[in-house]
Amino acid sequence: MQCSRVKVAFLFLSVLPWTIMAAKRPFVMDERWVCAVKVSCFDCLKLSQCSWCVKENKCFSNELWGNKGLCVNDTIEFTDFGRKYKLLVSIVENAQCSCQSKENEDNCFSPEVTKGLKCSGRGTCVCGHCVCDTDAANPSKMIMGEYCEYDNFSCDGPKCTEGPYHISQVYENDGSFKVYRDDSLVEKDYSS
Known part of the structure; x- marks a missing residue:
């Protein structure tokens, strides 16, 4: 009887160090693989490493070697509108803007203008809102207004x-x- 107890104790002691070693080494998943589980443009473009393929309704990362050249002409890329245009834009607003960019462009015309230049030709249409141009050489000169129509x-x-x-x-x-x-x-x- 005493021999069988020794074997069990020995087995327990030999497994324990491997369990402790595994706990010290956390498993790290490459964040680029997360893109493949996203099922909508909105969820996909909340992540900066992901792109959305419109024709295949598929989220992927261009950084993975297997995805190079995937969906070349019909891709919506992640764009950080906050950093690019110095705006306060949340991750959710940024994703909505990227996915709906074509629908938002019509909001950059004043009500009495149906065609022509967006934002009165003096700004950039970002997420359906005009971001008016600035003049770095003359910072006191300002363009303003909902459609950049004032200065x-x-x-x-x-x-x-x-x-x-x-x-x-x-x-x-x-x-x-x-x-x-x-x-x-x-x-x-x-x-x-």
């Missing part, structure tokens, strides 16, 4: 201060201004 430098008349001025406003020498839309004069004079 603080287009006026040269005596009544001009710091704006904002609509890009279609033209100030006359008598202090009044006229409004132009689509390169044609709107028959209204606004007196000061």
